[in-house]
Amino acid sequence: MNSGLDYFGESHHILRQTVAKFVEREIKPHVDEWEEAGEFPRDLYRKAAEVGLLGVAYPEEWSGFPSDIFHEVVVNEELTRCGSGGLAAGLMSHAIALPPILAMGTQEQKERFIPPVLRGEKIAALGITEPGGGSDVGNVKTRAVRDGDHYVVSGSKTMITSGTRADLVTMAVRTGGKGHREISLLVVETDSPGFSVSKKLKKMGWWASDTAELALDEVRVPVANRLGEEGAGFYGIMHNFRKERLYLSLMANITAQMALEESVKYARVREAFGKPLTGFQVTRHKLVDMATLVEISREFTYRVAAKIGAGMNAVKEISMAKIFSAEVCDRVCHHAVQIHGGYGFMREYLVERLYRDSRILSIGGGTTEIMKEVISKIIL
Amino acid sequence: MKSLVCMKQVPDTETQIKVNSQGTGIVTEGIKYIINPYDEFSVEEALRLKEKFKQGEVVILTIGPDRCTESIRTALAMGADKGIHINDESLNSADPFVVAQALAAAASQVDYNVIFCGHRAIDDDFAEAGAMLAELLQIPQVTLVTKVEVSDDKTKAIVERDVEGGKETVEVSLPCVLTSQKGLNEPRYASLPGIMKAKKKPIDKKTAADLGITAEARLESREYSMPPERKAGKKLEGMEPPDAAKELVRLLRNEAKVI
Secondary structure, three states: OOOOOOOOOHHHHHHHHHHHHHHHHHHHHHHHHHHHHOOOOOHHHHHHHHHOHHHOOOOHHHHOOOOOHHHHHHHHHHHHOOOOHHHHHHHOOHHHHOHHHHHHOOHHHHHHHHHHHHOOOOOEEEEOOEOOEOOOHHHOOOEEEEEOOEEEEEEEEEEEEOOOOOOEEEEEEEOOOOOHHHEEEEEEEOOOOOEEEEEEOOOOOOOOOOEEEEEEEEEEEEHHHEEOOOOOHHHHHHHHHHHHHHHHHHHHHHHHHHHHHHHHHHHHHOEEOOEEHHHOHHHHHHHHHHHHHHHHHHHHHHHHHHHHHOOOOOHHHHHHHHHHHHHHHHHHHHHHHHHHHHHHHOOOOHHHHHHHHHHHHHOOOOOHHHHHHHHHHHHO | OEEEEEOOEEEOOOOOOOEOOOOOOEOOOOOOEEEOHHHHHHHHHHHHHHHHHOOOEEEEEEEOOOOHHHHHHHHHHHOOOEEEEEOOHHHHOOOHHHHHHHHHHHHOOOOOOEEEEEOOOOOOOOOOHHHHHHHHHOOOEEEEEEEEEEOOOOOEEEEEEEEOOEEEEEEEEOOEEEEEOOOOOOOOOOOHHHHHHHOOOOEEEEOHHHHOOOOOOOOOOOOOOOOOOOOOOOOOOOOOHHHHHHHHHHHHHHOOOOO
């Protein structure tokens, strides 16, 4: 890849090789099996932790090294290259679950919750979406009623990535009356009485990640597990979205890139009417259109990553990147399957999975429609 | 336990090699470089020896242009302590004899119990530098090594090596040169913390003048060429199976001369 040379230095290149090697050795040989099984072995968290993959973007005192935003970019990109978006999302679910703890938690909370996850011993998930509402975060219904040193939490969460086996869930709950100012974030430990996984959800894509519906029936959560002030949850969630949207944009770009690479490979060898598909102008031009979209999307996303890395707010830009990259991914994957013809519809061809995996990218982490609302509030 | 690891940077095994239009070398543009896989075994083995003895040093010795620092840094990220980077126009693509001379000159400036080399580099496949290095340093060598056990007093090693169809176990006195073969170990990852630590580890830069050597090549490469393209196969069509089988046997015997 020749793009983005300014963003990546020697340590990023070495890291890229390390993650690529990890994916090649530990993930790729099993990825088809894990996709069919609907989950990957828990042990993979520990293996990833040993190489330090889970600790990227965390303070040196826990992860052992200082990193910048492009180290995160590299880890995300190379993990996505395993060809299973679900695996990347599941293995890195802490990347959306821990940042609120890091941003809002006390030193004691950080020490208690973060290191075991970065060591691969515990799994962390983020619990926002509920059966009655996803994008409408201000309307969270799960209730947390104060009772002495505890909150008594009741309600349900759904579509929680890593939800079936998470040890801790960073959860949005309602600690007061209506409105987004009454939402708080609690770290719910899943071995608490009253907590249960009500359903493992079957999905269109992202098969290798376990996704769950969670039920909370008067779960007692210590007040000491609340992140920040009561009512500060909404802003914590909004802040967290920025990184999640960056990760999803990166994932969209790599998914599209892989669909493009697969299509080029296939079009070179597949013959129709006596010549390879690349012998047809219509196919060549289609591939060029795909390549152009992927290139532009990647460059823009890198630029936004650099802004976030430099401490800029970039809410408008990251929302745009998410819309654009997810749409590019959809379109490129669509054409990739088209180029593959009937084989693109078959499980044994990677583009079939990429096509299914791409669909969530314009929904998860805030739908395209919500992104447009966010942007419209900024530019209008 | 001190090990010196001679390490070469080579094109990635997945690179599609093309010969340049003059036939004087390969097209280097767009090539991704990696540590020669046999040298990676060496790095790993040196690290394991240091860990086993709980003290010592692993020094990486590389000859090549600027781009090689990335490979040295990768080895440092795996856990090696320091690097020596010989970067000199006259040496960077020299023949095995000149390379061995440079390695020997650099080796004589450091302390070591063992020198590891990959048994060959996957780019030019000479498999000569390690043997020549041992000769120049007047120390013993064991090639194609798949297992190394160093005695507690570090005066000798029991070494297993590949021979046709099996293994040979030999005893060698230290210091010596060992050339690594596949199967020696499974190299570790350059971990993220390791990568960050490696940034602060020293890499000594050296030129031919620093080593006090003048390169005098014994080998001149005249021309590079690609293997001939495979010719299209022959199809036996429109024949009854028994006749086709007879014809096939005839062709294999008389034309292909393989049976």
